Amino acid sequence: MKKEVSREERYSRQLLLKEWDQEKLEKSCVLVVGLGALGSVVALNLAMMGVGKLILVDFDTVELSNLSKQLLYREEDLGKPKAEIAAKRLHEINSEIEVVALDKDVRKINKSYFEESHVVVDGLDTFEVRRWLNSMCVDLAKPLVHGGFYGWYGNVQVVIPFKTACLECQPLIPPEKLQKMCTPPGNIRKRLRPENEEKIPTVASIATVIGGIQSQEVLKILLEIPNILENYVFYDGISQTLTKLRLEKNPECVVCSDKYRIKGVEYILEKQETIRQLKNRLIMSYGLAKPDIIVRDKMILDENVKISDLGLKTGDLIFVNDERLAKPLKLKVKIM
16 A cells, blocks of 8 residues: 655655745656766765656666666666656655656657757767757757766756757767767667677766766756756866856857857858769768758758759759758858
């Protein structure tokens, strides 16, 4: 028989805070993308504090190496979907909240999950999907709380769309460190990762610190507490120091700039270059994966077609689709 739980008693200590509004938290919804070391810390904190609805997204299963740094999993969970196990554990911790488990690639979930969420948490371990998530949050004007860590170091950034710099504005991702994935390859069904991917050092204590900071920023957004983080915070676990770097919005950002959204970013096209050559340039310019070119609502499938054959003139718009972006790039072309 389920024991009756007193709401006032459960949350009695946090209710002592003058800024606290438990009713507002209970009406809030948070989307946590990635239930690894960071996402599990954030989800656990939010569940304990009584956030009304948590949507958990992770397209991965529990591995033995997860148990040294991911709070919600046990040995008996090996091989099971992280999202489902995490949801089960969180509901055991707080049966008063609603927890939705989505064992899917976040790029495949219904857009409505984003639309109903008040904040999105980035607990991802791949930069490619993180860029997509950043693009989606900006497109839907949803606050994004990003975190990452590597060994003894970690970082947090809060993206308030159209107010603060987004992850694409000034990507502070050293290629040998924070850009890499936290976990080694495994579970071929669910991971699209190279077999020789380098294993990345991770420490549970650092994940707890970074996940804690992320949780606090989520709370501040939900409770409308001032002084939401508008900088990039870097944490050094060896020296126990926090360093803040001021980030400025990039006026040329292809994800969040007003110029891009209204007019499109100017991009030079050479008349004699082919679609294949253009795609290669776009890959280099914007770090894309496999761009598709759309001209006048038609995707250009023949990569040997030249720009001169498309009938474009300076000032025309073309659109570029890519798996790393939630919406197409809008480019205002200049024909040379």
